[in-house]
Amino acid sequence: MIDIHCHILPGVDDGSADMKESLNMARKAVEAGITHLFATPHHLNEKYVNVKRDIIDRAVRLNDSLQQNNIPLIIHLGQEVRIHRDIFTSLEKEEILTLDDNGKYLLLELPSGKVPTYTKEVIYELLLKGITPIIVHPERNKELIENHKLLFELVQEGALTQLTSGSINGNFGKKIQSFSKKIIEHNLSHFIATDAHNIISRGFSLQHAYEIITKAYGIERTFYFKENAEQLIKKQSPFIEKPVPFKKKIFGIF
Template structure:
């Protein structure tokens, strides 16, 4: 596989690209600028995930679907080769399961297979009851940016327990290259090295800050866990979600590239 091929065909399952609905793209111009940046980064498909529930209780499923469909028409009109699909960044709260079952809260790709779950940034609370309830609906939980959650930063072993339980993990691409500070970067690197990741996603909010950048994270994941794992996290697993197919639960097999003997000699000289 050539280097150019490696850096294309990415699928982003977490992006606030939909204009005027939350704290992401403010208007269509922002969305178009973000979309072009994403294409330049090698991203071919984005699941638009505006916030739902919590402080965004007014965001309803049918409105999200309508807005994303309109955004696709705008992208096509402007000849930006990007596919967009509906989804949501869902704040965990009472009543969430019933709203997912009815379709009022949107699953990733609207396939009712995977749900992007957002914890409060400042704390962690047990997710097992939520994961059990989702499983009864035939859905799988995807935990959004665990490396940025203060509770998990203080209890990193919980992440491995959740992965073993079947929860999928979405790490923010920028975290892996230092965009959210040293603590989140260290946690992201730890997760990558141990294969406790299933998706690298941009969580993009703007064309100026928190942009839809993927290539740097792909390169860093390749350094830490090997090209095979990086391709799974940036392309194959998110593509499965976008198409409504299952993603293997549990840790991902990682194989960091071996350093050549002359590099090792050079460090010891």
């Protein structure tokens, strides 16, 4: 499996504290069936600043350590960028790191309590530059939980989204789990990822989430999410299903 969102780089944010912990996380990821993992440290989230060149240096070092320790996991480049008005200044300064540095897909984080008024503008401007933002864990955003239609509008505009496996598994409570299901049912998510921060409280629960999705929606839906992550590794475009507006009634499932 491929995990597109994870805080495994040592000593850069609230994820792994040091190389020893990163290697332990890597061993757990491999045990969980993960072969490729995008290391995506926080950037500009009011606490952490991790610019592109630093992430690349650390990812190279981690890949070297994985090889030396015979851990069969490949680290890919990434960054979890908090939305901010100056994102384009950061882009110009080459501080922003797209997934695999391909200039095409960027993990974009909203503040947990709200959706800033300039969000649609930022999405639009990124798309104009050929960068598709992947909004991480929309199911945990307070404003989106209250206003599902706004998420539909962001996806309709061209943003992709990534649900966190722990949300589907119920680790963040019933409300977030229920919203995660609605997001899947309305074709408003394109990736599932762990957003792992450690091996205890926020680990690599990807397989369990896929099992829940398979049980509720069939194996094709799980393949859809898995294949989209593979598309990123292959430097190809993910598959995008037509988003369903919330006014339509969805029958059955979950």
